[in-house]
Amino acid sequence: MEKGDALIKAQGLSQSFGPKRVLHDVSLTLRAGEVTGFVGANGAGKTTTIQLMLGLQRGEGRTHFLGRPLNEWGAPGTVVGAVLGGVAGHPKHRLRSHLRMVAAGSAVPDRRVDDLLETVGLADAAGRKLSELSLGMAQRAGIAQALLGDPPVLILDEPANGLDPHSIRWLRCFLRAQAARGRAVLVSSHLLGEMEQLADHVVVLARGKVVAAEPMTEVLKRAADRRVVTLEAPDLSALARLVADHGVNLPLDRGHLETGT
Numbered sequence: 001m002e003k004g005d006a007l008i009k010a011q012g013l014s015q016s017f018g019p020k021r022v023l024h025d026v027s028l029t030l031r032a033g034e035v036t037g038f039v040g041a042n043g044a045g046k047t048t049t050i051q052l053m054l055g056l057q058r059g060e061g062r063t064h065f066l067g068r069p070l071n072e073w074g075a076p077g078t079v080v081g082a083v084l085g086g087v088a089g090h091p092k093h094r095l096r097s098h099l100r101m102v103a104a105g106s107a108v109p110d111r112r113v114d115d116l117l118e119t120v121g122l123a124d125a126a127g128r129k130l131s132e133l134s135l136g137m138a139q140r141a142g143i144a145q146a147l148l149g150d151p152p153v154l155i156l157d158e159p160a161n162g163l164d165p166h167s168i169r170w171l172r173c174f175l176r177a178q179a180a181r182g183r184a185v186l187v188s189s190h191l192l193g194e195m196e197q198l199a200d201h202v203v204v205l206a207r208g209k210v211v212a213a214e215p216m217t218e219v220l221k222r223a224a225d226r227r228v229v230t231l232e233a234p235d236l237s238a239l240a241r242l243v244a245d246h247g248v249n250l251p252l253d254r255g256h257l258e259t260g261t
Helices: 046-053 095-105 110-119 135-146 165-180 216-225 236-244
Strands: 006-017 020-031 035-039 060-065 080-083 153-156 184-189 201-206 209-215 228-231 256-260
Touching: 006 046, 006 184, 020 035, 020 046, 020 060, 020 184, 020 201, 020 209, 035 046, 035 165, 046 060, 046 184, 080 135, 095 110, 095 135, 110 135, 135 153, 135 165, 153 165, 165 184, 201 216, 209 216
Parallel strands: 035 184, 035 201, 080 153, 153 184
Antiparallel strands: 006 020, 006 060, 201 209, 228 256
């Protein structure tokens, strides 16, 4: 596959829970060699979208993985790897044993497990129980599990939640390296700032609708063009009223007056 090839196309994804419409006609494309940031506030519909893409929920729309629905692939783990909150398994299972069990279900040799544990920096933790893994370790273990079938697509739902700065830096570098190898990577987050050094492309979701979809370079360009002025005074409310008399509205935020131009 060449960089830029469309590996996943999701079209018209919609979902309702009872009378409430929570997802409205969401479409996105994941391309080889790129990291796509899927950004939106908590409750915007990011997880619902991902679950619809993977067939974990029933809803409207369709998603094609390498040209066909995921359920038409005999070994879906060789097409897409997903991390939806760390590593899933019995808390008393040892990490290496758990991954070998998952690998056996996909006819993946045991040596692949040891290679991936080394790749994600968990070789020394291979004998730990899943319940003994820290949050950062669990995220790495989940990534190792997702990569067992060497899939061309990797999907991670809020992988940076609760991670310390060191783990976030590791995650960023690791995912960039996966894209450099030709994988299409989708990473969801409720913080646009997390995507600045990671994503090539950004899709923004708000109240179940796509409100923006553009290259990260365009997002950063607009941010660079925006200037913020911070004003301080003994009586900020009086200053705000005075400026308002001249036709400018300056919102009071956390004890400061800020405006962007």
